[in-house]
Amino acid sequence: MSRRGTLRTAFRRWTRAQDAVEVLAAAGVGPWLVLTVFVVGLLAIVAWAPGARLFFGIPFGVGLLCAVPMLANGLLFSAVHQRRQRIEPWGWLWLVFGVAAMHFFLAALMALSSLPGAAVVASLFLFTTAFHGRLHRVTPRQPFLAVGTALALLAALPLRESDEHLALFGVIGPAALTAQLYLGTFAVQHDRAREDAERLRAAVHAQLLEQQERDVGRLSQALGEILGYHHDLDNALLSAGGAADMLAVMGVQRGALGRSDYEELVKTLHDSLAQIKEMVTEIRAKGRRYAGTDPEPVELPPVLNAVQASVGLRFPDVDIHVEVEREQPMRALMRGGATTLRRVVENLVLNACEGDGEHGADEVHIRARVDPLSGRLEVTITDDGPGFPAARLTGPAEELFTTKPQGTGLGLYTSECLLRASGGILHRQNAPGGGALLRVLIPREYR
Template sequence: MSLPVRWRRLVQDAFKRWVRSQDTQEVLAASSLPAWLSSAFVIPAVLALAAWAPGAERFFDLDFYEAMACLAPTLVQGVGFALLHRGRQRIGWWGWLYLMMGTAALQFFLAALMALAKMPGALVFAAVLIFTTGYHGRIHRVAPTQPFLALGSAVALGLAALMARSDEHIALFAVMGPLAITLELYAGSFALKHDQARAEAEQLRAIHQVQMQEQQERDKDRMSQGMVQILGYNHDINNTLMSVSAAADMLSVLGVQRNALPRAEFVDLVRELNEGLTRIREMVIEIRQKGRRMVSSEPENVHIIPVLESVRTSVGWRFPDVDIQVKVEEQASHALVRGGVTTLRRVVENLVLNACEGNGEQGAATVDILVRPEPYSGRLELLIADDGPGFPADKLRAPIEWLSTTKPNGTGLGLYTSECLIRDSGGTLERHNRPRGGAQLRILLPRELR
């Protein structure tokens, strides 16, 4: 392959890489027709003030018509680009070449103002040039590996330097020109690194979401197996309730015949038995309906403060000796939870009750609930810390399991169910022991960013 062909291939590859790195929608928004029409009115007005305002001659000494002649190519190219791409969602290769020429024309206009104005007004236009090149470097991803706009800026500055009115202006170009191009390259390189970091973060987030979905599927399978086992007893429970009810009726008849108890007292006892059986039957029906209901609704935006206050009140009645404190930082008052307020209350209440009960022999004396924004992911962080016995070391190393508990009369459903509900909402639950004693639960939940 000959050297010219190789260089042409390198330039084409660099140009394609530069085009792929662009945020097309951002570029189209910055080069829209309203933006250029506004510039067509604002910039001439500023030039008129710099030329004819009282005292402007001593500061700028700028010829308005010369400045407008330098501005005209920029406005024509800018308005033309906006008209050609009005209503479009993408930019062709010719559009990027057109955009490069328009950007170079704008840089030439600003550099020309720096050359035509006298000191110290030229310094003002130099500052505007520095700002503009930095902005173009960021929005157009200018970098040493794709320096097309930087080369256009260098050509524009070189042509404008030919118009310099004094040696002081030449010195100004010698300082500001390299500084502007360096800033353009630095801002573009920084933007490219930011894009790369954002792409990696999105990739990690996608991987995390896949892992979360897989874990949710495993959790649903495990819970479904458990629910199938529980629901399998419904028929037997109903038969048992019917048998007990029939026995109660028979007991009523036999008890009256044998006069074992006064009739009124015996009837009251039987009625109470029947009412209790009725309540049990209703609860069984409710459990069966809830067990068959699939959680398929979208996450709801839940106001977390009333939920926490309600949990503190309800748990406080059961454990009056436990000091439960709630603190919610600013911008951390809402979370996205599948199942809404009911699910969030169930999760928090289960975890706070576990803290108050401890291991069944020793419970917590204080429970602190802290809610704050998580600084890295932007999610909501909910911390529940207590001064109880903490988690056994083997429990911390092992995953949360179905029916696993350290309490003599516990079921192990509270922590396991809470973790499943949190995962189903797209969150995570972490367990830790505090250095000074006690346990800490860390919950991360998604939230709406405002």
Template sequence: MKALPMAFPPGVVAFRRWMRAQDASRLLASLRVRPVVGFLLRGSALVGLVAWAPGVHAFFAVPLTSALACFLPCAIHRVAFAFVYSRRRRVVAGSWLAWLPGLALEHFFLASLVALAVLPGALVLGVLFIGTSAVHGQHYRVTWREPFLLLGTLAALLGAAALAWNGQPGKVPLAIVGPSALVAQLYVGSLAVRYAQARMDADRLRAAVHAQLVEQQERDVGRLTQAMAEILGHHQGMDQALHEAGTAADMMKAFGAQRGMLARTGFEDQARQLQDSLRQLQQMVKEVRAKSRRFAGTEPEAVDLALVLESVQAQVSLRFPDVDIHLELAPSRPPRALVRGGPLTLRRVVENLVVNACEGNGDQGATRVFIRARTEPLSGRLEVEIEDDGPGFPPERLNAPAEELYTTKPQGTGLGLYTSECLLRASGGLLHRHNGPGGGALLRILLPREYP
């Protein structure tokens, strides 16, 4: 018979949920010698300040014996807890159950000082108590659903209220400070939980976007690898054709030797010229193949994006003095981009796109071009925007893939946008084309970045 799962009371479930949301590393770090000694010194200094320090004691008027009696329980608990749990590397449910009373005793110590002090010193100590409660509410994620520390703070206030009820001067300040501390602890804790949830949602969204970008990059790399394989295959075919042509030229030279002297001389010259041309063509093919292999096998290089953009701005401004080219960097020195081919490749890409913006469609160019660089918040990639006030893209070309030799300019080659997009995809980047809301073209470049 299948065993039924054990059902836990709602309080146990809530405590387990609260325990999983805590930062165990902070608790373990607080058990070392230096933090424990620091806690004891801060508490002793506060007792000495409000109950003994000359010139300050009259402002608080806290009895020294009572202040020490309120501080000793939380000090003993902190030392005993550190002694028992300091050698443990894991924080279990029992550890948190033993830690919560120590926080409640710390709150009792501060609330008792408020109850023991006179005005206006009680109000100063009340601000300290409210601030400590709020910080603990943030650190320990205090909410209505997990009010474990809130209950400890409430118990501490009841104990301090008993001191104030027995004739101590801090009744009125404690009546104001107590509810304020509870509200501050609950409000800040709820904000911390909401912020943590929003951060988790943003991380999940960032991971999803990153996964999509990685998938797109893998598809682009696959297409690039296939294209490179086809290019190398074509090169092998060209090698074979060149070899056969060279053999034919040699045979032509041999056959020409059987002709007359005058015809033989012209035939040999033609054959020699054919052989020289074939050797030159073969050398060119070898160089292109070597460059293709080097480019396909190189690792991306880290490139100073700000330096490249500043260089492009200066260079294109000299070429188009009538166009205002503005550069905006956020932050002023963005992280370095990872690009195959290094700074020369990235500069070629950006310069092609900025020049295209300045030239427009050949009949109408841009008068202003904005280059903006920032870190894309979702994917963490570097984003470069190039926006102009020119004619923009024709509607039919916005979603169409960039084509080699396609251009709207009478003297254009059609290679600028196509080459830029190919180089970006080879580096794992993306290029998006849009028309701005006020007209003009808007290009968005996404580049992988270097992480420290």
């Protein structure tokens, strides 16, 4: 690729890294009119105020003449882009010139000022160039604004009052360019890290949604099968009930039916009872298949740390703290093993972070210990969110009930069902200082 092609590619990459909305908001006509009035007033004070005149010594006319390129360029740029929603490539070139004109104005004030005042202006120049480096993502690979800053310094250098200003330019110039490139590179790296975090959060969220959809699908399938069993059970019970009634009548009226009819009724009763027994056995087998046949020992601390990491990716603004008392073994007995236990805790922590859908928690504390009274593992989850509605604190969790606009109502319900299947208990209440407090008791392995 030729140098011109490489330059164009780098410039396109630089423009894609800019926030056009932020630039257009800062480049409005109103802000530039305010800046124009401020610059003229500041130059008047610096040139004619008694103390400032001795400290800076900047001629008003020369200072205003150095400000004209910046102010005229800014007002014209804001007028052209007043009703635009995006900036064209030529607009970004124009922006580079405008920023360079601002840097030239500050560098000219540094050159025109007496040495004590020049040091003050130099600090302002250093701050402004560093700010523009961060704002406009100036890097060694896209150094367009840095080149403009260097040209501005060279253009202002002939205006210097003395050779001592040359030393000041020799120090401030490289420092300003270094700060500009460093903060721009740091901002680009921060953008990339944020994009990676967003992609990871989106992937985790998609995985959780996919898992939730699978769970809902299995739940719907099981519900449909149970409803089908319910209909078959009704039919079987009706047949068994009819046969039993006929046998009861026969017991009172002996000889009402022949032996063949009697045997047929007995056969019908036996078949119906066998069918009921078979369906009940299948329902129990299905339940054991979903919940796990026997409880499995699970180390609790790694599960809590994994929940803290996964939920922290989805809610980076929420402080999630984990505290574990390790005086005794922390091995829970859970049907389905670590996967089920993690799902239980994760659902509860997610509910705390989401709150009621409008207001969530800022802090979530997860504490684990061995309950001294029952000997079980106790996990308490407290948050500073809106807490539970008073009507939801009594009775078991209800399936499909939710206060969140986009919620399914399965999180708390599923957690409580999984806990009960393993012999655990979930207590819900509101903390005295506000927020929700969940207390989970889980059977513990004592070995």
